[in-house]
Amino acid sequence: MKYTNQMNHFIDEQFELLPNLLAEDIQVEEGGHEYKKIVFVGSGSSLNAARISERYFAATSSAQCFFLSPNQYLPQSAGLGRHLLVAISQTGTSIATIDSIIAAKKRAVPTILISATKDTRKREVADQFIDLYCEDEKIGPKTVGFSATVVRLIQLAMAFNTSGETRARNKAELLQIVHALPVIKKNTEAWIETHQEWKQATYITVASDEEFKATIDEGALKLLETLMVPVPAYEIGEFTHGPHRLIKAGSHHIFIGSGQTSRLTQKVAEYAKEQQANILCFTLEEGDIDLTPITSSFGVELAISIVFQVLANELALLRGFNPDEKVHQNFFKFIGTKD
Template sequence: MKQYIREQADILSHILEHSDFDVLSSIKNKHQITIAASGTSKNAALVVKAALTKANIQMNVETPFQLQHCSRLLETSDLVIAISHTGKSKGTLDCAKIAHDHGITTIGITGYMDSPLTQTCDYNIDIGCGDEPIGPKTKGYMATCLTLFLVLFQLLKNNHDFTYQKKDFMKEWLQEIKLFNQTIEATENFLMNHQEWAKASCVSVIGYGIQFGVACEGNLKLLETMQIPAMCYELEEFMHGAHRTITEDSYLIFLHVNGEGYDLMSQLIDFAHQQNAHLIVIEDNQKVKADLYVPYLSKTKAVFTTSLILQVMASYLPECKGINPSDPLFKDFATTVGTRVI
């Protein structure tokens, strides 16, 4: 897992330098976009959706089951984007097939261009991260997130929608990528001095805005690798009941970056300190006391850096408990229960 985490800077740089999305240039006037994805892929989509809320498109991010059984979006959308790292997630494949049968344009985003997903969709995009044959995806998540951003920028360009400037985002992404090695080292040094976090029986990750998707992904990585209950909350949602879990035995991670919600989270952090809870505060304001810092970035909110910190935590802390985070717990689970095609 650590190896894949360290590969991410080069992978993201390569995507920015070499990816070509002209294949999508013929897709025009698509304003109702539905994204079908599960797990890490869904979390990446939540990040992108929150970052592009002012664009003249309606983006829906939903799990395949909900789309098939509790929605008509696979019949009414202008465009369906199906995301599966393996290209074999059965629910996502089924969504692409249903949308295609209703005459809706489909785009597949995957790490394997010879997968069943690519045989189903009208257009296919390779996330370009290479093989990652372990359960807890790290480089797959980062590559999916960046690729989806670039796909959406191409679609917005096709619509003549320039609400967001791709170059502004790219400038900030490059700033983050340059700091990846430094961020990994700083996080590992922090954890080395705070190994009590390996004793946590439950962890909560709290974010808002664009960082909510990061919180969801961090939560998934921590529960996958530490093999303990982990929860993710949107800031205000945490204050409607979940705040009752704040005690001296709580382990809480706060993604505290610039934007709406900053002041409210500051108050929650202060309250949690008063309850003597175990906290990790990830902050983008160097003047504010925190445990780990990310760069202040107005467009992207440093989502790759906050994600990276949570990935390092998910790879480091299990080893303190004698768990190899790369080892599968149930080798054939997905094919046994039928969520992945063979």
Template sequence: MAGTMTDYITEQPRVLRSILGDRKENTLRFTEEWKRGSPDRLYLVASGTSNNAAAMAVPFMEELLGTEVRVAPPTLLPRVYGNSPFALFVSQGGNSNNTISAIEQWKGIHSLALTGQKECRINEIHPHVSIGCGPETAGPKTKGYTATVMTLYLLALETALALGRISGEEYRSYIGVLETAVENMEGNIRRCETWLSENLESLKKIEKCFVVARTTAFPVAQEGALKILETMLVPAAAYEFEEYLHGPICALDDRMAGIYLLPESGDGAFNRMNRLVEFHRGISPLVFTAGSLGGDKRDCGLALSGRWYTEPFELILPCQIMGAKLPAVLGIEDNGSKVYKALDSALNIKFAGGI
């Protein structure tokens, strides 16, 4: 039986614990390939939610691997630089025709695929590493997003440890923070469900929306906007906080909703972002936040690790819950997936038989 978005959201803590527990085995192939090739560039090729997950992992992977990391969709492959480039083709379902085409185009580049399904077209044609999330039949992806981010982090962590770029103590510290974020997820999911219930009447009124986050959390905002757009079927756009102030903010009116993904109170941008929240609330009542603090029922208070790299396991949850719950309330449940399936039939987006 096909699972629902809510099923997969609830499954995330278990899936992430499993990925952490199996990290040595699941990352070994990547680490061996990296050591063999000594890459000086890493290209992450991915679409949609996989692209957002890859973008979130970029600064973490650059820090750990000590090399430039670039993300690109398979239809916009960049010029390849470096003496020893390495490509990682990321596809949760493993059946994206565009990604299959990109693999063919970059045949001469040292590469692996990163997939979430044991049986898929990409695994048939290319060496691969597992994301470890298992099937996700719901159209809008949730557990695949967090699982992909976690797997990319662990690929970098295990390889950095093997290369001596980080000490055992540093490695254990990173793993401890990731474990804490995962342990917080079940409580954070419940907090999001309570927040949605208390704000249901307001959230139902969203007709258009900005999702805003500062610096490293911007890719989380991109994924949050995608979840809202593809489930609630309303325009949703993501912006980095400071970039948001340079033009997009001019579109604020009483119908423009805002979801602000706030850093912890010790972050230098915290007070400035809160002033923006209050400014927006002076224009529209449909302004919500996610973060560690909140004195308004529109603020979704979450348990945060205090480290920027766990934000995709924390700040994404309110938008995931909105995408899972609100379409049924609005009477549009599965409408987005129906459009996508019709489009897939017309444009051949996925390899035949894939999900």
């Protein structure tokens, strides 16, 4: 049974929003192509989205990419030399992210802010503002904001030295992924319907090829936020050096078996299954959750992410917790990191 709540609404919002974002090209303002360093600053899902975009920037730009939290960037910015700052804050409420932009501008560092904030002052704090156009997800787990950020970052990457023909092809491939998301959501819900024992998980491990490490970091974060149990994420080679000891009868493990180490991932999943562990294993081509009709890996991170978003929401509801609810109402006000 599929449950409906606010988080589910935000998951569904992606199906309409993402094609609209792709209808609008992103441009790098004059001089942006000249920088040999691009520094991405964000926290949580924003930083995960930035790290996912690394392979797209590597394909279109010779610039070195750095991924930092605001608390890392602020003391290090002076030593980074000439760079382009791409700051990400879906809601625009991260005080430290805005402070990072202000600090960069004092050093004449060009800045881009990617956000959905409606606050005019914040929209104008950076040299260039890229709008996510998504609703304000006032609940904790971010879904549509995360996916919109991934799309915007891929578009920004394509703005670097990409021919019109290549850009059109990439956009078509990305649209194909986006149009497949509703089907993948239904496939994930169907899997949950027959695997409700997962609501009893006391911990879940997630492992994949290095290519998808940032994607499973985000997926693990979603599960942790809603199930409120430990959910560590590992590159599959690292999983075999210690974390594999977490495999036991009744434990819960998710494996994504695509990439250069797909055979290793599948062997580890087979072993875990022999130990009577609960396993969710899928690839881009086949597996426990069908990701078809995907024919390209361009933007496939969006498909994998929606699997985790649906798992996080539906399993939490089965446990009796609505992810819409705040766990610590005054947390950010108390620690002073968001306004």
